[in-house]
Amino acid sequence: MENEARSEAQEALLAIANARRSAAERVLTPWWYHPVLGLLVAGFVLIYALGSPAVMAAGIAVYFAGIAVLVGLYRRKAGVWVSGFQAGAASRWAYVAMSLFVLFMALAVVVGRFTPHVWLVWVFGAAMFVIIVVCGRLFDMKLRAQLRETP
Amino acid sequence: MNKFAKPQLNEIIHAPNRLRICAFLDGVESAEFSVLREMLGVADSVMSKQLKVLEGAGYLTLTKDASKGRIKTWAALTRTGRSAYTDHVKALKALVGDA
Numbered sequence: 001m002e003n004e005a006r007s008e009a010q011e012a013l014l015a016i017a018n019a020r021r022s023a024a025e026r027v028l029t030p031w032w033y034h035p036v037l038g039l040l041v042a043g044f045v046l047i048y049a050l051g052s053p054a055v056m057a058a059g060i061a062v063y064f065a066g067i068a069v070l071v072g073l074y075r076r077k078a079g080v081w082v083s084g085f086q087a088g089a090a091s092r093w094a095y096v097a098m099s100l101f102v103l104f105m106a107l108a109v110v111v112g113r114f115t116p117h118v119w120l121v122w123v124f125g126a127a128m129f130v131i132i133v134v135c136g137r138l139f140d141m142k143l144r145a146q147l148r149e150t151p
Numbered sequence: 152m153n154k155f156a157k158p159q160l161n162e163i164i165h166a167p168n169r170l171r172i173c174a175f176l177d178g179v180e181s182a183e184f185s186v187l188r189e190m191l192g193v194a195d196s197v198m199s200k201q202l203k204v205l206e207g208a209g210y211l212t213l214t215k216d217a218s219k220g221r222i223k224t225w226a227a228l229t230r231t232g233r234s235a236y237t238d239h240v241k242a243l244k245a246l247v248g249d250a
Contacts, residue, residue, distance in 0.1 A: 009246035012170055016240065019174035022190045027179065076218055079186035080179045081225075087180075147178045 024147035026080045027140065033074055034136030038129035040066045045105055045128050049112030049121045082143060090142035097135035104128050158242035161235050163208045168193065168201045173210070173228065173236040181214075181227035202226055210235055 040063055047059030075081050084094030108124040111117055164173055168191055175190055176182060188198040202224075205211040210232030216223050228236065 006247050009243045012165070012167075012243050013240075013247065015167060015171055016174040016243075019171040019190065020178050023175045023178035023182075026182075026186060072218070075183075075216075079183040081181045082179045 020147045020149075023080070024144045026078055027082055027143055027147070028078070029136070029140050030074070030077060033070065034133045035129075036070055037067075037136065038132035040070070041101065041132050042125040042129040045101075045108050046121060046125045048105065049108035049124075050118065084139060087139070087143050088146055090139050090146060093135045093139035093142065097131055100131050101128060104131075158238050158245055160242045160246075161239040163204065163210065164236055164239045166201075166204075168197070169205055170239075172201060172205065172226070173232065173239075176211070176226060176228045177233060177236050181225045184224040184226065187226060205232065208232075208235075 044059065044063045047056055047063075051059055071081075084097075085091050087094070104124045104127055108121045111124070112121040164170055171191060172187055175187060184198065184202075187202075188195060191198065191201075193201075202211060202213060206213055210229060212227050212229055214225050214227075216225055
């Protein structure tokens, strides 16, 4: 009786592992997703640090519209959605990207608004592009690995 | 759940198809109906029935999303559902002596 229950539980755990592997195969981010997200974030930094109020307002609208379109395309293509901040251990890469975004955003605004070194703002924007692409790839790798782990 | 209580198998989640749905959704935030149906390899009617059972238990939410004129159903575990699934996995592990 006990052996039967144990065997049934083992089968159930195997079924769980298979379902998680199916999820891991589904969370393949298209190659263009993180570069486009990186461009949107870099553009946001540049516009916020250098643009006039009218340009900033338009830029923010374009940024959020771009994010909405990007997420919609991902969801339609993958058929699944994983929030960067609710993905277990993989979320650490989303928090790293978010923290660096806050840091570079603050630096870009200070440099762009209060110093003549405008070129540095472009460096911060480019850095954000690279950070988003790298953290995005690392997030995907960690997420797939944790889904393939034993539940 | 009392942290000293022995984890119990959850009869709603324990059914094979519903267990796999919960396991898949626990790994992602939400998934589209056809993705879950494909994962299980079952008919639409079977899939709908399983999702309704989980929704009725408060373990899952179903939302409609219109894109390109087609309405798609998305499923996501609720906080209660995620917690019930986690407890169920703990109970399974306890049964195989892996807790």
